Amino acid sequence: MNTSIDGIKIPDTKLAREIAELVRETESPLLFHHSSRVYYFGALAGKHRGLRFDAELLYAGAMFHDMGADAPAQQRG
Numbered sequence: 001m002n003t004s005i006d007g008i009k010i011p012d013t014k015l016a017r018e019i020a021e022l023v024r025e026t027e028s029p030l031l032f033h034h035s036s037r038v039y040y041f042g043a044l045a046g047k048h049r050g051l052r053f054d055a056e057l058l059y060a061g062a063m064f065h066d067m068g069a070d071a072p073a074q075q076r077g
Contacts, residue, residue: 008043010036011056019063031070038062 002009010016023032039062046053 005040006044006047008040008047010039011059013056016056016059019060023063023067027067028070031066035063035066038065 002012010020020032023035027035039059042058042062043053043055046058
């Protein structure tokens with residue numbers, strides 16, 4: 001399901017789908033959904049300020065911004 005919020009959707013590209021799959025496979029559902037919300041809030045903020053942005057790049061940054069944040073301390077090195 002690809003939710004649209006005020007016209008903002010997750011990009012439907014091969015890269016975006018692969019990013020979503022990787023994050024779903026390696027991180028908790030909590031972190032996946034948090035990162036998805038970061039994308040929506042960032043895109044909405046940009047839209048409301050009249051900014052132009054690359055949705056795929058914003059999605060990649062949002063999805064990876066906390067990668068590994070919920071891993072146990074001993075796994076982080």
